[in-house]
Amino acid sequence: AKDMGRNTFQFYQPEMNTSVGTRLNLERRLRRALRDGEFLLHYQPQVDIGTGKIVGMEALVRWHDPEVGLVPPSAFIPVAEESGLIGPLSEWVLREACRQNKAWQDEGLPAARVSVNLSARQFQQRDIAKHVMSILEETGLQPQYLELELTESAIMRNAEEAVTMLSELHALGIGLAIDDFGTGYSSLSYLKRFPVDRLKIDRSFVSDIGASSDDETITSAIIALGHSLHLQVIAEGVETAAQLEFLRERACNEMQGYFFARPMPHEAIPALLKSTPTR
């Protein structure tokens, strides 16, 4: 990460605490995982607060390490980013998410978009839009069913270039969401220029609705800001009925969180889509 410069120190910090030996070992195991197909996706529903229907789902990667079991992304994404494995891993995630979504539609299940997380590293790749387009073509998924989630910090790292890259992505007809919104430092003038569709309120605010009036104020402000810019707003990390009620009263569009459903294996999704049709 040395060549990445001082400004990325914070981002890579978790790995700096890991010894070089451990990291190389993890890197080797990740390479094997990619080769042997040890990654899988879990999906977490995104629900329209007004209708209660599932309108989307976020694809969340897991690693099934034969030695230790299911490994969460926080334990391997940073190393994947540092080692360059994030490229092939992200490509697998994107292709698998699109392929699975198309397969569900082909089975006659109610259509719901799939949201895929794009790492900061991926977003620095100049030809990302071409890449996304070729995966859409290959899988046959219509672009309106794909959404990419980009963190506020990834976008703001190079805001001027982000305007161009977001425009290229948006021109494909896919959706764009700003993830972890409120934790970074988006300037309002940039926000207006980013061709995004959705703000995703960070869990750190949502989880303290009912406990912190500051976080309630921030949540309300983000919803109002989003709506004034004609953006949809989704809240992540919704765990209680009281939090949902707070969001509903402020006309937040969508919610995602344990209160509705945890991330789940793909096998569980068809039944859920059938029980709460999207139309």
Ligand code: C2E
């Ligand atoms: P994220 O994008 O903010 O994803 C949401 C995380 O919050 C997920 O953790 C999800 O399981 C968790 N979550 C959802 N609802 C609740 C809730 O009600 N309460 C609480 N306490 N947590 C909730 P997960 O799956 O461990 O993912 C962690 C992070 O790893 C993600 O944060 C994302 O930044 C990253 N990640 C996951 N999949 C991918 C991927 O395919 N590519 C990249 N680049 N990053 C990924």
Ligand code: CA
């Ligand atoms: Ca996300």
Ligand code: CA
């Ligand atoms: Ca998030």
Ligand code: CA
């Ligand atoms: Ca908080």
